[in-house]
Amino acid sequence: MAEACEKITDGTHHSPPNRPRGAFKYITAKNIRPSGLDLTDISYVDADVHAEIFSRCPVEKGDVLYIKDGVTTGVAINNPLEEPFSMLSSVALLKPDRRLLDESFLRYWLNSPETVASLVGRMTGSAIRRLTLTSISNQAIPLPPIAEQRLIVKKLKTLNAYLSSGRAELERIPLLARRYKEVLLDAAVTGRLTMEWRRLNGVGSHWPRAALGSLAQDVRYGTAVKCSYAPEKTPVLRIPNISSGRIDTNDLKHAAFDRNEIEKLALRAGDLLVIRSNGSVSLVGRTAVATSAVEGYLFAGYLIRIRLDQEQVRPTYINLAFAASSTRSMIESLARSTSGVNNINSEQLKSLIFAVPGLAEQDEIARVLEEAFEEVDKVVIEAQSAVRQIAHLNRSILSRAFRGELVRQNASNGAVNVRFQKDAGPPGDSSA
Numbered sequence: 001m002a003e004a005c006e007k008i009t010d011g012t013h014h015s016p017p018n019r020p021r022g023a024f025k026y027i028t029a030k031n032i033r034p035s036g037l038d039l040t041d042i043s044y045v046d047a048d049v050h051a052e053i054f055s056r057c058p059v060e061k062g063d064v065l066y067i068k069d070g071v072t073t074g075v076a077i078n079n080p081l082e083e084p085f086s087m088l089s090s091v092a093l094l095k096p097d098r099r100l101l102d103e104s105f106l107r108y109w110l111n112s113p114e115t116v117a118s119l120v121g122r123m124t125g126s127a128i129r130r131l132t133l134t135s136i137s138n139q140a141i142p143l144p145p146i147a148e149q150r151l152i153v154k155k156l157k158t159l160n161a162y163l164s165s166g167r168a169e170l171e172r173i174p175l176l177a178r179r180y181k182e183v184l185l186d187a188a189v190t191g192r193l194t195m196e197w198r199r200l201n202g203v204g205s206h207w208p209r210a211a212l213g214s215l216a217q218d219v220r221y222g223t224a225v226k227c228s229y230a231p232e233k234t235p236v237l238r239i240p241n242i243s244s245g246r247i248d249t250n251d252l253k254h255a256a257f258d259r260n261e262i263e264k265l266a267l268r269a270g271d272l273l274v275i276r277s278n279g280s281v282s283l284v285g286r287t288a289v290a291t292s293a294v295e296g297y298l299f300a301g302y303l304i305r306i307r308l309d310q311e312q313v314r315p316t317y318i319n320l321a322f323a324a325s326s327t328r329s330m331i332e333s334l335a336r337s338t339s340g341v342n343n344i345n346s347e348q349l350k351s352l353i354f355a356v357p358g359l360a361e362q363d364e365i366a367r368v369l370e371e372a373f374e375e376v377d378k379v380v381i382e383a384q385s386a387v388r389q390i391a392h393l394n395r396s397i398l399s400r401a402f403r404g405e406l407v408r409q410n411a412s413n414g415a416v417n418v419r420f421q422k423d424a425g426p427p428g429d430s431s432a
Contacts, residue, residue, distance in 0.1 A: 002137040004106075007095040010068065010133060011087030012053045018043040024050035025085035029067045032075055032091060034111075037065075045086050053086040057093050062103045064094040066110060068131040074120050076110035078103055092136060101141075105149040108156055109141060112398040142402055151407045159397055167390045173383035177376045184372055185324040188365045189355060197364050207357045213350030215318070218307040221276075221346065222299040223265055227253035234262065238300040239275055242288045245319055247273075249294065257298060265298045265305070270315045272306040273299055274322070274349060281342040285331035285349075287322045289315045304346055313354075317362035320369055321354050 002008060011027070018026045022044025031038050045053070059065070059079055066076045069090035076094075087093065096106050109115055122135040144152070187193040191207060198205060213219070227236045233254035240251045257265075267273075271290040278284050290297075299305055308315050321327055330352060335344040357365070400406050 001094070001139045001141055004097055004101040004141055004143060005094055005137075006097050007058075007093065008133055008137050009057050010089045010092045011057050013089045015088065016045050016049045016053070016086075018045050020044070023047045024054075025081075025083070026088070027065070027085055027091060028088040029070055029072055029090040032065055032067050032072070032077055034075055034077075036077055037080055050084070050086045054084055057087055059085060059087065059093055060095070064096065064103060064106050064110065066092040066094055066136070068092045068133075068136065069128060070130070073123060073129070073131060074110070074116040076107045078107050090130075092131075092133065094136070100143060100146065102146060102149040102153055104153040104157075106141075108153065108398060109402055112402050113395045114399060114402065115139070142404075144404070148407060152401050155406055156397065156401055160394070163390050163394055167387055170383045170387050170390070174380050177380050180376060181373060182325055184369060185320060186326070188369055189321050189324045189326065191355070191357070193368060194357070194361055194364055197361065201360070203358065203361060207355040209353050210312075210356050211350060212306070212318075212352045212354060215308055215313045215354070215356070216306050216350065217309050218305070219346045219350060220265070220305050220307075222301045222303045222305065223255070223257070223261065224301045225255045225257065225261075227255045227300065230254050235294070235297045236300055237267070237273065237294065237297055237303065239278065239283070239302050242273060242275055242286055242303070245286075245288055245323060247288045247291060247294055255298075262296075262298065267294055267297050267299065267305065268307070269295055270308065270310060272308060272315050272318060274304045274306060274344075275302065276304045276345065276349075277302045277341060277343040279341060281332050281336050284335040284342045284344055285322060285328065287319050289319045304349060306349070313356055314359060314362040314366060316366040318354065320366065327352065327354075 016026070020043060024045055024047065025039070026043045026045045027037075031042060061079055061082050063079045064076055065079055065087070067073050067090060094106060094110075096103050110119075119131060119136065119139060123129040123131055143149075184193065191198075191205060195205075197203075223236065225236075227238070229252075231254060233256050235249075235252050236255050237247065237249075238251075238253060241248050267290040269290055269292040273288050273290060275283055275286045306318075308318060322331075331344060332342075334348050335342040337343065356362075397406070
């Protein structure tokens with residue numbers, strides 16, 4: 001590295017006075033991200049401080065900035081700024097000899113898995129681990145001809161553009177899935193989802209409307225008893241156990257209760273649990289249906305239990321109806337508070353109005369939505385897996401680039417030509 005660079009140094013080793021405003025930007029490791037230079041939390045130093053730092057660390061546009069201290073050691077970027085600035089010693093300056101080494105080639109190489117592993121393995125220190133300038137200077141770097149370096153950089157930029165585009169589309173899928181579920185829920189509670197089912201089964205399209213209180217046999221607040229993780233006591237469901245319309249028992253607390261409390265608060269299969277209070281209004285009114293697996297469990301005071309009259313309404317249908325946008329709007333308007341704690345009480349819950357189709361149609365709505373949501377969730381999981389594969393592919397491409405497998409010399413005429421290995425495929429090819 002020392003032979004391929006004009007200068008390898010770092011910023012000041014004495015943290016200077018810095019402030020939110022000033023004459024010159026002051027760059028530290030927190031500003032160096034894999035995506036580039038992040039100036040959202042930038043501080044400044046005065047001109048006299050900058051002059052002293054810049055005299056030993058003269059950063060120019062295109063130079064490589066490389067984190068050499070702390071947990072993010074190994075991240076390299078090219079400086080995008082025209083203006084001069086100062087740096088802390090957590091960031092190294094690598095100024096390549098442009099006759100020998102392309103600055104983008106250097107940045108890609110520093111970010112490649114093999115280089116990161118090699119350099120990070122040389123870190124020293126206990127409290128704060130760091131790379132020394134000597135270890136960076138002594139690191140061996142492959143130096144193909146400058147023309148070949150630029151072809152490698154061009155090919156890497158092309159492939160990164162494809163990968164970034166694909167990753168951006170995949171990362172939109174959870175949002176699209178959530179919106180699709182909202183559309184399905186709204187169609188379900190307005191009768192659009194089961195129009196064809198009603199036609200085939202000779203069922204009328206009129207849905208009576210009823211207040212939740214008239215559909216409930218019992219509405220009750222949970223216990224205020226302090227709970228702990230002692231497993232030998234009675235399990236108590238809390239807000240963390242209400243997740244995406246289901247009961248999640250992974251984070252379960254317990255408490256001791258007398259027989260009277262257990263008789264009043266013990267859950268039965270089909271009970272609807274509603275979050276009544278939370279700092280986030282989007283969580284207030286979220287629901288889950290108790291299953292046979294949690295029968296006999298109790299529930300905490302920030303939850304309300306609604307025991308429905310199942311001769312009128314299916315708990316699964318009301319659980320879904322609570323998640324529909326029309327219901328969410330009503331709940332959030334009732335619960336929203338400027339105090340920092342949003343709350344909906346039992347009387348407000350009982351006043352909520354729901355359209356109530358017949359029990360057979362409620363069952364059909366629950367069946368269709370459960371199947372649809374399961375398929376949507378599978379797509380989200382596959383998209384998340386594909387994002388991880390893109391990250392792996394990105395690292396693999398970097399590794400191949402610096403093994404000489406991304407471009408190679410044409411032995412017949414000495415020209416440098418781009419070549420994909422057979423197992424990589426051309427840009428856009430599905431095998432890539």
